[in-house]
Amino acid sequence: MNESELRDGLRRTIATADQPPSMNTDAALEAARAAHRRRRTTVAGMGAAAAVVAIAVGGTVALSGVDRLDLTPGGQGPLTTPIATSPQEAGTETVWPTGADGQPQQDRTASNGERFEQGARLLTELIGVVPAGYTVPQRTPILTTPDSTAVLTPDTDPWSRYNQSQFSDRVGGVEVWEHLASLAVSDGPTTGRLYVEVHTPGNTLPADTCGMAVSLWGLGGDCQVVSAGGKQVGVVANTSDRKEFDRWAAFRHADGTVVFVAQSTTFRGATAPLARPLFTDEQLAALATDDRFHDAVTE
Amino acid sequence: MSDRDSDFAEYFAAKSDAMRGTAYLLCGDWHRAEDLVQNAFTKVYLAWNRVSRHEVLDGYTRRTLVRTFLDERRRGWFRREQVAEAPPDRGVAPTSGEDRMVLLDALATVPPRQRAVLVLRYWEDLSVEETAGVLHCSAGTVKSQAARGLQTLRNTLGERDYDRESAR
Numbered sequence: 296m297n298e299s300e301l302r303d304g305l306r307r308t309i310a311t312a313d314q315p316p317s318m319n320t321d322a323a324l325e326a327a328r329a330a331h332r333r334r335r336t337t338v339a340g341m342g343a344a345a346a347v348v349a350i351a352v353g354g355t356v357a358l359s360g361v362d363r364l365d366l367t368p369g370g371q372g373p374l375t376t377p378i379a380t381s382p383q384e385a386g387t388e389t390v391w392p393t394g395a396d397g398q399p400q401q402d403r404t405a406s407n408g409e410r411f412e413q414g415a416r417l418l419t420e421l422i423g424v425v426p427a428g429y430t431v432p433q434r435t436p437i438l439t440t441p442d443s444t445a446v447l448t449p450d451t452d453p454w455s456r457y458n459q460s461q462f463s464d465r466v467g468g469v470e471v472w473e474h475l476a477s478l479a480v481s482d483g484p485t486t487g488r489l490y491v492e493v494h495t496p497g498n499t500l501p502a503d504t505c506g507m508a509v510s511l512w513g514l515g516g517d518c519q520v521v522s523a524g525g526k527q528v529g530v531v532a533n534t535s536d537r538k539e540f541d542r543w544a545a546f547r548h549a550d551g552t553v554v555f556v557a558q559s560t561t562f563r564g565a566t567a568p569l570a571r572p573l574f575t576d577e578q579l580a581a582l583a584t585d586d587r588f589h590d591a592v593t594e
Numbered sequence: 595m596s597d598r599d600s601d602f603a604e605y606f607a608a609k610s611d612a613m614r615g616t617a618y619l620l621c622g623d624w625h626r627a628e629d630l631v632q633n634a635f636t637k638v639y640l641a642w643n644r645v646s647r648h649e650v651l652d653g654y655t656r657r658t659l660v661r662t663f664l665d666e667r668r669r670g671w672f673r674r675e676q677v678a679e680a681p682p683d684r685g686v687a688p689t690s691g692e693d694r695m696v697l698l699d700a701l702a703t704v705p706p707r708q709r710a711v712l713v714l715r716y717w718e719d720l721s722v723e724e725t726a727g728v729l730h731c732s733a734g735t736v737k738s739q740a741a742r743g744l745q746t747l748r749n750t751l752g753e754r755d756y757d758r759e760s761a762r
Binding site: 296297298301302304305306307308309312314315317318320321323324326327328330331334404457459463464498499500501502506509510512513514515 | 747
């Protein structure tokens with residue numbers, strides 16, 4: 296059996312299968328909503344339990360929604376906020392990393408706690424490298440699905456100013472995380488995109504510079520290795536039909552941290568594109584080696 | 595119904611059949627495939643506010659589906675799925691339905707991660723790089739896992755052909 300025969304065989308397998316009726320959308324939605332309610336209940340329950348404990352020991356409790364829980368015993372300054380720890384093994388069961396609420400995350404994405412904050416710092420650092428003369432959204436858009444008829448602008452589009460941190464894998468007992476930050480960058484009526492993605496040490500991205508560089512979002516592309524301050528950086532030109540990014544640079548730090556910095560003259564196609572790229576290849580390469588992105592998620 | 599719910603429902607209605615096909619090839623059973631799809635979409639729903647307007651929502655969902663399969667497989671949820679080392683000999687010329695079962699049986703003998711590579715590469719038609727992105731591994735790993743998975747399939751199907759010939 297060769298690749299072509301397998302491809303044909305898989306298609307025949309599905310085509311000749313007696314497929315059951317389509318899944319019930321209402322049932323799927325209800326199951327998803329139930330999971331959502333369980334998560335909220337768990338988070339709230341943990342908050343209440345922690346509050347009881349804190350009051351019992353004479354401390355004070357500061358709650359900001361359910362995202363952060365700071366326990367401050369009287370007069371001793373803040374204690375460390377609970378942070379994500381190593382995934383736990385319960386028998387053969389692997390659970391997600393423990394979130395800031397002390398409970399396993401419900402999925403890979405950290406919605407609060409230190410990992411989330413690291414992603415937020417990454418966004419702050421990304422804003423800090425935007426060239427003079429360009430503007431960025433002045434406020435963080437509300438991360439809810441907008442009315443589909445609404446006209447999105449950089450100030451209302453949730454993806455115009457965004458960060459995310461997600462657990463990737465555990466390699467040799469080490470948690471590997473991916474942090475990303477995405478930013479709309481405007482010059483008058485034109486808008487492009489600036490993006491950074493950082494993979495923490497232990498990641499399994501390809502070791503060779505260009506193999507690593509072209510792995511971003513599976514986009515591939517033409518890669519060249521350039522030197523930035525004596526460091527080898529992969530700079531990629533997008534050659535695929537997917538146009539998320541025009542060009543990007545990738546660099547692996549000595550500790551294994553991998554930083555991608557990507558740019559596009561377009562932003563979701565909703566506004567006029569920038570007249571020129573934000574950065575030259577050399578500047579992109581230099582940004583990829585910039586310690587600020589490394590330090591944002593590793594310190 | 596909230597915007598989130600209505601958007602999710604619309605997305606589920608549009609994509610769940612396709613995702614179920616992928617899940618079926620991964621696990622070989624429609625009921626488990628539907629469980630996988632439900633679990634994966636539930637995870638997508640929980641992260642909906644973060645991913646729903648992302649340009650790569652399909653990619654996110656596909657990645658969640660495959661990782662859910664691999665995670666549950668690792669936890670033993672799919673332990674019952676494990677079939678004999680070689681698929682059963684049916685002793686007669688296969689019909690199209692049997693062809694389908696033969697391939698599914700053979701796929702089930704391929705280790706889960708290699709199976710995921712085969713399904714992503716040859717059913718979803720993802721590139722090596724895209725497959726690497728879904729599985730968070732290198733392109734070289736995808737190539738080697740695909741080659742090994744194909745070899746396992748060849749061995750399994752070859753054994754079956756040998757058994758069938760011997761039975762004549």
